[in-house]
Amino acid sequence: MSLIRFDNTDWEDASSLQQTTAIKALEQGQLLLFPNLYQKLTETQYILLDPKCLAPNAKNISLKPNAALVDGAIADTAMQTQLTTLCRTYASHATRLVQQLLPSYSKALIPGRTSFRPAAVDQRKQSPRKDDRRLHVDAFPSSPNQGKRILRVFCNINPNGEPRIWRLGEPFPEVAKRFLPTIKAPFPGSANLLNTLGITKTKRSRYDHYMLHIHDTMKMDETYQRQVNYEEIALPALSTWIVFTDQVSHAAMSGQFMLEQTFYLPPHTMQRPELAPIHVLEHLLAQR
Numbered sequence: 611m612s613l614i615r616f617d618n619t620d621w622e623d624a625s626s627l628q629q630t631t632a633i634k635a636l637e638q639g640q641l642l643l644f645p646n647l648y649q650k651l652t653e654t655q656y657i658l659l660d661p662k663c664l665a666p667n668a669k670n671i672s673l674k675p676n677a678a679l680v681d682g683a684i685a686d687t688a689m690q691t692q693l694t695t696l697c698r699t700y701a702s703h704a705t706r707l708v709q710q711l712l713p714s715y716s717k718a719l720i721p722g723r724t725s726f727r728p729a730a731v732d733q734r735k736q737s738p739r740k741d742d743r744r745l746h747v748d749a750f751p752s753s754p755n756q757g758k759r760i761l762r763v764f765c766n767i768n769p770n771g772e773p774r775i776w777r778l779g780e781p782f783p784e785v786a787k788r789f790l791p792t793i794k795a796p797f798p799g800s801a802n803l804l805n806t807l808g809i810t811k812t813k814r815s816r817y818d819h820y821m822l823h824i825h826d827t828m829k830m831d832e833t834y835q836r837q838v839n840y841e842e843i844a845l846p847a848l849s850t851w852i853v854f855t856d857q858v859s860h861a862a863m864s865g866q867f868m869l870e871q872t873f874y875l876p877p878h879t880m881q882r883p884e885l886a887p888i889h890v891l892e893h894l895l896a897q898r
């Protein structure tokens with residue numbers, strides 16, 4: 611079972627049974643779906659549901675924590691301000707949800723970017739490496755995270771009732787066992803070099819090296835993409851879901867208009883840190 615449903619209708623009404631269930635499920639690689647939770651848009655926010663507000667080449671519009679305005683938008687100042695408010699409101703909703711639902715994480719969670727994704731997934735032209743319609747685990751080339759978990763809260767705000775269609779692939783240990791042996795160790799000094807050249811925002815660790823290569827190798831492997839087992843799920847309009855995207859192999863096949871909040875979590879704050887990708891990889895590398 612790759613998905614577990616919660617029928618909460620409020621961001622703040624999680625019971626202690628739900629809290630325990632949620633953490634256990636997330637850490638085991640399940641997706642938590644809240645079919646009755648979503649961010650209501652105000653009347654004026656509906657005009658923001660338009661892919662034309664995306665800057666050329668931008669995949670989404672995003673707000674860095676504490677930034678004054680969003681990145682990735684071409685819009686007049688009033689519209690930029692509105693997009694910023696949309697993201698900021700969602701950031702605070704998503705934060706309240708994880709605080710209520712995952713209290714043992716809440717002190718350690720580090721907020722990342724908030725994004726608004728107005729483009730239709732199935733019409734996007736992307737290079738294979740950037741194509742999120744191919745199964746992958748998340749790893750970001752310019753933001754190494756040195757083993758921290760990537761926890762994401764998504765909300766489908768499609769106004770026409772269209773679901774977002776995702777595929778969920780094999781469990782992380784299977785992905786790692788398959789692809790890790792194909793990846794060379796990083797060459798000494800490469801992390802320093804990348805950092806000096808300003809390519810990465812902080813130093814790329816060995817962990818980042820392996821995760822990025824797993825991400826790329828999975829996406830580029832046409833045979834794997836065709837043959838691996840996956841489950842296709844419909845994430846309904848006006849629903850919210852939470853998933854560790856560094857662990858859960860996923861692909862977005864169709865859908866339009868989504869909000870997303872990223873959090874980072876140090877693995878030692880998990881109930882079962884051994885399930886974190888960093889420890890799965892360490893274990894496999896130690897056997898080499």
Ligand code: SIN
Nearest residue numbers: 727742774860861862
């Ligand atoms: C992804 O994180 O791979 C994309 C998710 C989405 O756009 O639905």
Ligand code: FE
Nearest residue numbers: 742747748855
């Ligand atoms: Fe992804």
